Amino acid sequence: MDKKYIDEKDKQIHKENKKYMPIFMIILLAAGLLGFFVGRAARKFEISDLSGQLESFLTKTLIYVLPVMYVIMILILAAVCIPVLIKQIKKARVWDGEDEEYIEKVEKSFSNLLNCTAFFTIASFGIFFMSMLLVESSTVSETVRKLVIFVDLICLVCDLVFTTIIQSGVIKNIRMLNPEKRGNIFALNFRKKWEGSCDEAEQYVMYKASYKSCKVVNTVCMWLMIITFLTGIVFKTGIMPVFCIAIIWTCSNLSFVREVNRLEK
Amino acid sequence: MPLVNRLKEYRAVLDVNQQQMGALVGTSRQTISQIERGDYSPSVTLALKIAKVCGVTVEDIFEYVEET
Known part of the structure; x- marks a missing residue:
């Protein structure tokens, strides 16, 4: 690749990073703080009998x-x-x-x-x-x-x-x-x-729907992981729910990555 | 959708329904229906097959219109 092109592209990406990075960091920090306080609150509500x-x-x-x-x-x-x-x-x-x-x-x-x-x-x-x-x-x-x-x-x-x-x-x-x-x-x-036996239009719909469902599974698993962690603290539901969600999340991502690698060959 | 088509007109010329058209080009009735409605842009292969069955060029059936 042309060095000039690389330098220009590098500058452009750096500029974009500068624009989006602070927002990303703020979201991360806010999520971390929220998690910390929710976790502490959950611990406080822990009642042995609950x-x-x-x-x-x-x-x-x-x-x-x-x-x-x-x-x-x-x-x-x-x-x-x-x-x-x-x-x-x-x-x-x-x-x-x-x-x-x-x-x-x-x-x-x-x-x-x-x-x-x-x-x-x-x-x-x-x-x-x-x-x-x-x-x-x-x-x-x-x-x-x-x-x-x-x-x-x-x-x-x-x-x-x-x-x-x-x-x-x-x-x-x-x-x-x-x-x-x-x-x-x-x-x-x-x-x-x-x-x-499905033709190209039907397969297109299937693949598009599968990709969307994979994205939904990712989001749902993330929230379920947080919820099961918190209920684990408050209601003592143990590690099994968190473990099961981790398995589902991993399987979903691994199968997606595996299929992408196979199709890109 | 920037791709407009005259598939319905050419199908009428051939005097076939969507099911028969689908069978002629090796696709389903639903796909022919989606193409006619402009809901689906066919692959190059399918567009060529359709044009061949209709006995015209791809450009006669499909036209790319710039989006404004």
Whole structure:
């Protein structure tokens, strides 16, 4: 590179640094001070009994609330999502192959159904595992314990069945509308085949969305790390939550960097 | 979007719907729809394929307009 160009570029970057550095330093200092005071305040509020009281309250409340939430969720899945799926399948079957606005609406509904099932699956596993842990650690009667386990298991099975019905129904119909699409939802390599059959515009959307979601994960992990650290001090939640978030954060960043390196080759 | 196109007009000349056009150029109906709406700028390869199917040059279908 030309020396003159290097000197000029160096000067320009130095000038920019001078402009942005003080703001950056102030933000860092403010964040540090805020963290220090919040940490000290959290220590001050540390009451030996608080974690015990909170745990007892949460256990007593959530052990009944979670199964009810689970049942409501399954009812929504069965009473809303499945009828919507049937309606959209009927609409897709009568498409004349010409009306583009019509089929775009149908495809949007299919996409919304897939998003719903993804959300319900995450919520379902979350509720199921939390409920099981609460049942194990609580002092409720044997009857209540058995009832909660029974309801949770039934709901888990229902969720898996309904989710599979909806997802396979949606994928089957998307494949009918788009003959170029490949992949069977029950096959292990479904995602790979599906992605391979997506064209450049669809892949562009996927990659853009993935990058955005990676950025969101970074921000969320940073805040969760702070929150779990503070709750660790106040409520004695231990190092496990901080450790889990560190793992998720690391995995997200490592997979991103690995993929960037692979694509840049 | 600085890229304007006349894909819809050329598709009408060929008398094919978006699905058929997609199949002809090896892409999906949604992508053809997005290109026509101006929501997506196709790659050079896809633009060339579209032009070839329509029997015209890329410039006949796609036009770059300077943003003011």
